[in-house]
Amino acid sequence: MRALRLSKRVTAVDARVASPSADGGARFSKRLTEEWLFRATLYNSLRAWVAARRSLWLRVPRVLEADPRELRIDYERLDGWTPLRNVIRDRAFERHSTDALRRTFWTIGAALEELHRHTRRIHGDFDFDNILVKPSEGKVAFIDFTPPVYARFRDYNRADPYLDIATFILVVRAKYPPHRLYLALRSRLRAFALAFMEGYFRADPAKYDASALERALGEVLERTYLGESFAGRYLRRTRLFRIDDLMPGT
């Protein structure tokens, strides 16, 4: 029933020819370069939005309009939300308290699990630029459901959920430019990565499978630019890449 309503909605949105945004910039417009990217992004965004409506922790911007000729999708713009990148790449985590940050990371884990469960898809590019946070909100927002450049297959998002988990762990613990690698050594990062795992496995910590995470980390490092980066190569040999301290419930 739900799936039927979703597909009707896509047709309705799709068939409309959009006019330029007239409402003073309350939208965020995204132009895709290829037809298949436009379609995949639109379907993924609508699917995720439906999932978010049933979620406690997840928010996804609504699709306001989609123009198949211009390959453009207009989203509700989330004002006052910050990409998680800004928080992580700031030396003092933008002065948020440890408790607030731990809660935010827990919520990101819980929201990711909801996305996986409700859509039966993975995000596929679960990077810190694609997660928006707002300290006063109980939810976190996920954006950018466009297939990433390193996606080899059109059904890239039907893959192992541990790939999203691994991408996030790598980004939090190791994605720093060489001249700012000291940021990776902040001890709070370990606590935040663990809070994320606790959020994801909140219903059943025993479901966590360390070897699945290990495999997914290897795959992400092999398949994406993260392994090529200086930090990827350097940090791989250090204790930062240990995952035995990421077991939820410890």
Ligand SMILES: Nc1ncnc2c1ncn2[C@@H]1O[C@H](COP(=O)(O)OP(=O)(O)OP(=O)(O)O)[C@@H](O)[C@H]1O
């Ligand atoms: N609905 C939205 N509301 C507010 N900001 C948004 C919204 N969607 C995207 N953004 C901002 O724009 C940035 C880029 O958007 P998005 O991640 O969808 O595109 P992208 O494919 O990663 O593009 P690029 O690689 O060119 O940045 C995001 O990191 C975020 O900061």
Ligand SMILES: [Mg+2]
């Ligand atoms: Mg993005």
